[in-house]
Amino acid sequence: MGDVVLHYRPGSIAELGGLLQRAERLLESFPYRTPPVFTPWSPATADRHLPIRPAKPPPVVIGPPHRLPSGGRTHANALREPEGHSLVAEGRHAGPAGPQPPLKRSWSVFTQSSVPQEESLSNEFRGVVAAYKLHLHQRAKWVIGRHNCGGSGDIEQVWRALNRHVRSSRLSTCNANIRRERAEIWVFCDVVRSERVGRFLKEQLQLLGRIELSVHSRGNVFSV
Template sequence: MEVVLHYRPFQNDLTKLQKLAEETLKEFPIRQLPRFVPWFPNDSHKPPLKPKRQPPVISGEKAEEVKQLVTASEPFIGSRCYDCTVDLLEFQSNLKTGQSLIQTQTVHAQIHLRNQEKQSANEKPKLRRSWSISVPSPKLKEKILPLSKELQSNLERLKLHAFYRAKWTIEQSICNNLTLEDIWIKLNTMIKHNELPSCNATIQRCVDQIWVFCDIIYSEYVGNLLRERLNLTGRMNLLVHKYGIIFSL
């Protein structure tokens, strides 16, 4: 049963509406809910469910007799593993197709192993590190010159702080006949010797780029040093997150 109580818009006194609702509900009978009684005896000292029979009890002597009987009836098995190739046609010795398949797979595996050994003997060891971080060095502050007028005007126009983080992008096209991995090894050597202030770098092999992050105040010094030491040719862009390219060398 539902009870719907209507009132007019001008009757906005909540106290009167509450009293009116209480007086209206008094006419309906109120059923008292029965007390909840669990279906099992509610005794905290005893478990609610108890088996009718007691669990079987076996003595130590009886357990030893059962163990000896089981050991005598079953033969000793050294390994519990089984042959998973049973009933597989390609592993049956009486089928030529199975023999040829196994032989072909074995030959291909041997050829692949020999090719890997030749490649590992001829190739130079490559540095597979993806990140490299420099330690700040106070000795480099004397070498760093003030920012150029062009970069200073760009910072004022974009309202960027001099210690905002930026990144130089090194692409394969400006590596001057060197691979990106070779440039990455040279760059790691520079960072290892703390030649680049406040820099950390990463190689993005999926897009063939190297990103060198630095503070904008050191960006021109870092960019010129990268071009000189890595023999880079072409344009190198300085990017800031959400602002794009703000400077180029």
């Protein structure tokens, strides 16, 4: 049992003896129990470095025989238990061994992506990057407005043409969306590729006027 602190009001020193006796009588009803000695569940020091292993290892599952393409040899595969741990119940009748179904294999096929070309930035664009302290791999966006879509101003037609270029991997590093409420198309790309992407958009989509390159917290920083 820990220490017991008795608080009393100043000026009542004469009653202190009675308070101490009353506190002792109250504390007598609490049993005093010695806590048990802690026994760790971990093994002794001699067995501390032994590995923890399951009582029975898992069975080895191997598929049907396969022919190796190099040597032309086959190896028989079966479902077997490890040696020394084979437990077969008596009186169990094995059913007739039927033909095993062939193993089904799934393949993930992907196209080989082209190696990104080194971007050659113009002196003007290098000055923009240095002036605004832009990181070459941060994202920027080209803004295409209705006034860039020719005399008809059909922004939906430009959007369909842009989708064809994105799906054909000609703009593999870009993603775009259309803001119909603002009649604008936003094309996102890395700063290091933004100059080439902007000129590609101007030529392939046959845009009129100038399109603006915008960077977050910087605004419009470049145009072509």
